[in-house]
Amino acid sequence: MIRNLLFSCALVFSATACGGGSDEAFFEKTVGLMEGLAKAVESAGDDCGKMATAVGDFVKKNEGTMKELKAKGEELKKDKAKAEALAKTAEKYKDRMMKVMPVMLSMSKCSDDPKMKELEDKLDFM
Secondary structure (H helix, E strand, O other), X not given: OHHHHHHHHHHHHHOOXXXXXXXXXXXXXXXXXXXXXXXXXXXXXXXXXXXXXXXXXXXXHHHHHHHHHHHHHHHHHOOHHHHHHOHHHHXXXXXXXXXXHHHHHHHHHHOOOHHHHHOOHHHOOO
16 A cells, blocks of 8 residues: 555656646645645554544545546556656646655555555555
8 A cells, every 4th residue: 555655656756647637736636635645644643543544534535536636647647648748747746745755654654554454445546
């Protein structure tokens, strides 16, 4: 789960798994979700049970948006030219993504937690 999520974050930077609609709106929505997820993770501290609950609540609240973003990312994987063209837009969001990366990495401490594993598929939204 954690590896997939971090890989997805890297794809946002390289603009190879994002697209559909307005580039700006797509990136804003994607980065906003990552920031929200980071807040959920941070709120749990080192408690994996609390983290699973916080992340689960976040997923429930944002599941529709996450599905939308995943579908758009899948569409773009088929259009390499469009993906490459998004690199300039992705650059604008780099600083915000860099701020959430350490928090995303901290999720790895709970990667073996059964409750966190249940959320794995739902976190693959990019």
